[in-house]
Amino acid sequence: MEVMEKNNEKLQRAKERLKELKGFYWHLAAYIGVNSFISISSIIGRMSNGANFLDVLDFGTFAVWIFWGIGLFFHGMKVFSYNPIFSKEWEKRQIQKFMEKDRQEAEKFGRNGR
Template structure:
């Protein structure tokens, strides 16, 4: 019974992380859309041409916040190309073998 409880807790934690990512994504789209539209309208009201409005400053928040959102997504969807599950298994095996060799020294 205890094992089911642990599985349920892990599932609930996973769901919480997933919901957190989707809220982050919704905030990203909503806030950045508002900022971008406000910036474009404000600049055009000041006499700028539409082409002049489309510079990096207009989309900088999208870019930098997008980097954070990207890494949040990698974490939530368990994608880690550097420290993969295979890498973890190799490291665990290496430490187990090292412990065995150390134990053999004292026999």
């Protein structure tokens, strides 16, 4: 019975992971599709008003790519479990630091109580 519960739990985690992965790929597809449409429309619209090609390649044309791309980057980091700042090693170091501080506090109060 316990083995079936563990397998069911693993299946649920795998389904959740797949759901997150699909969500990221849909986000990526929307990012590429919508931003391509916006950029092409902007470039064609500006060029039809007499601007040359270099004039349409300004920050405004690609601002959505940049800012949405930052959000997409962080979404990808979450989905692919990449966190360089708060990694498992960082967590272990913090736990050791807190445990050492607690030990020192206990020793300090233990000596004063004698």
